[in-house]
Amino acid sequence: MSTPDTHAGYHDEGSYLSGPPGMVARIWQWASTVDHKKIGVMYLFAVLFMFFLGGMSAIAVRYELLDPIRTVTTEALVGDEIVTTTVTTGESLKELLGVVGIGDDLTGSQIYNRAFTLHGAIMVFMFIIPAIPAALGNFFLPIMLGAKDVAFPRLNLMSWYIYLFGCTFGISSILLGGVDTGWTFYTPYSTTADADHWRVVLMVMAAFILGFSSILTGLNFVVTVHKLRAPGMGWFDMPLMIWALYATSIIQVLATPVIGITLLLLMFERLFHIGIFDPSMGGDPVLYQHFFWFYSHPVVYVMILPGMGIISEVLAVHARKHIFGYRAIAFSSLGIAGVSFLVWGHHIFTAMGELAAILFSGLTFLVAIPTAIKMFNWIATLYKSSIVINTPMMYSLMFLFTFAIGGLTGLPLATLATDLHLHDSYYVVAHFHYVMMGGTVIAFMSGLHHWWPKMFGKMYNEKGAMLAMVIVFIGFNLTFFTQFFLGTQGMPRRYANYVDEFQFLHQVSSVGALLLLVGFLIHAAVFIFSLLWGEKAPANPWGGLTLEWECESPPIEHNFHKEPILTHGPYDFDTVLPPHCDLKDYPLPENPGKH
């Protein structure tokens, strides 16, 4: 194992956060770094910024939906003439933007359509796909394996710049006026709607470029896991976070090229009218949906699997208990990765033939089983454990709550008869937010609090974080639980307008979204406070056994003072005293092995 040692000479033994004096030198040091930790930290702040942007566009969407768009017509008798005045109410976003003088040439619906497309595209391509693997994964995968860096550090830096490059394309398409196709870019709308010609191409280009960042990171991780495990670490001695990231990386490497090709075809169709998807040129619009979901379904697991990995780590450490059914969880990660390639059709039940629909319905149920098994294993892990209530643990328990709802509400969507009603309704919106936000984002928050002391060497204010956690929990459920009922009662998704009956539930949902915003802003304040004035973190604040807890907080430039040799499993809390810890705080049972 050899890593390019570009910083030889100074601070080899110091914290990775320390650097040369002078602003320019510091910036250059970060911009040219091949250290996986620095790259991970840069990714972290980038995805948090994207989360903020995507979140604000979600708030915009919820703001518009406070009121349906109504036309108030008044006929008044002036003299002997009837004068009719017409006022449009409920175009909230347009009115808001009008104050700052943007969007005068757009209708309320057009502004809304841009807002939800922005929300989807940013959250999917720029936040949730890179969030856990590229930020936390980059930082912790090599350390948890006992390595100095990832296998290809320079490639890692390249992934980061490709990500930035892709984001600039996405952001510029917004600044130039926005895209209104939805994040799925369905044809023929995306190839024929003329008003957005260049911006659609820009946004698709962004997704195409971001795909390469994803592929390269995945490739890097696969090789790192195969080649750079510490001496003594067999496959089944790896922490489950690594298994999850490994499964994720395999999906990224295999599936992302398909979306790359698809998006390229879409751009060619748009620019050169080659007629692959456009029926007026002999193409097939549904073909695009097959191509698109062949990638985008597996990618759902790119989003959720690393989250599941975090939950396995956090539950084990904060409950001081080995993971029940370690192998079952490890294999179900791989099982999910495998089956995820065979279920794309369930996104298009209403656009495909009967036989295909039946096949995909059956296969979809298959992917639910490994997920259910993981759920059972996590709950069983808590049995006879020693649970401490803190922010990372509470977020993990919240994950079990919200992700269970997300998973179970997927059952009526896999069932053909009920899907015909629920497809493309708010029920689907609620379901995938319970999975993506209640799953991935909540797990990300859990992992972020769990590893924050390690990453920055500072503790955060526990009370502040707990308060924010409670607000996020309430806000999240208010926002999305209501949407299940909107969906079953007949509210279609992507609607700027709705019938009066739905207004109450929409308003409750919007209030929830506001609470979510408040919760996350408190989180941001807690983190900023921690960075500036936080207490110094000990090397192992939670008593973890995986290798990252053996290094200092924050880790030194090359992670370990000398190459670690693995002597115990990741979850042997019964027999091993955690590194840097006192037996008084983490007592061992008297007769290990007996139960």
Added chain:
Amino acid sequence: MTMLTLASGQPDILQEIFFGAKPAPSEAAAWSDGLFLMITWFSIICFVILMALMVYFVIKYRRRPGVPAQQSPHHNLLIEILWTVVPSSSMLVMFIYGFQGYAAKMVMPDDAMELRIQGSKWAWIATYPNGATSPEMQAISKVTLDDATSTTVTQGKQYPIFYVPEGTDIKLRMYSIDVIHSFWIPEFRTKMDVVPNRYTGFGFSTPKLTVNDSFVHQETGELMYGRDMWIFCAEYCGDDHSRMAATLRIVPQEIYDQKMKDWAEVLPPKEAGEKIWKQICASCHQIDGTRLVGPTWNSVENADGQFGYGYDAALEDGTSVLRDENYYRESILDPNAKVVKGFAPAMASYQGILTDEDINNVIAFIQSLSDRNPNAGEETETNTEAESDTEPGSDS
């Protein structure tokens, strides 16, 4: 089947929360609701068990200083097999019932009445077996707040009303002339995508009307016998996606038959053109001078320029062209050939969708909106009638 009809036959609290107080209108819809509730009950039971265990463990095994965790097994084959087999077999049941319900929604008897549905940006048109289409329209909702000043609050645009007879099997043959749409009748719990260059469809059986079934006629305010249901577009299709709706109106057979007879009559050209405008063109072209996605049709001069039949149109390339019969014909068949200055080339071709006769009728209607109408002398009476029909404000 027994279990499912049982769940929907006696509406329980869950049924009402999820689907509202009205019972499902057809057997297939009731089946689907029953299946949904069965899955939901199953989910609630699983969820409560899991969360109860979690909370119990968190309380019982909370950390006490100086006390280690108790010993526990690393795995247990029996329990792991159990929690794999039980969910798998439950899902097998859902899959099979789901398949049966799917068949019930998709397959209709051979003698079912066929309704042709055309989707376009952003309007639905239903064509009946006798070739007639519905000229009746209403808004999503219309409430009169104050009778004295006659203040009304309307939602959305004017949407077509599709009449269907009660107690009839109906199958839909659907197609789109531009992008993908999706035809959703929430009360029948079914939707299907409407795709260009391909027919798709599904079926539903309208219920027999009961004494409680009534709707309010939006223009007259009268209570009428029948049942209204909303139709929405469920696949995102652009700007006015959320304003692509229609009403399905279930009426007694004799009212339906009467409507069919009335609608099949041949209208004079201008009125036939106006009907096509309402059904297709009104989502982008106003006739009162208002700017929508496309230019207005009446003769008016405003900030955007001069409009109307018989007047010159300023084009994007700086030239101008007289709006005559051939200009309109070309603009319908090849819309992007001559685009009016300041407007996006956003219209799709109606080649093959409108017949020559239809185009003649639309042109007759456009002519009637201009003060340079060549037929003005011959049609004075109907002209005034048309103008009062299309008062600004009847269409938002």
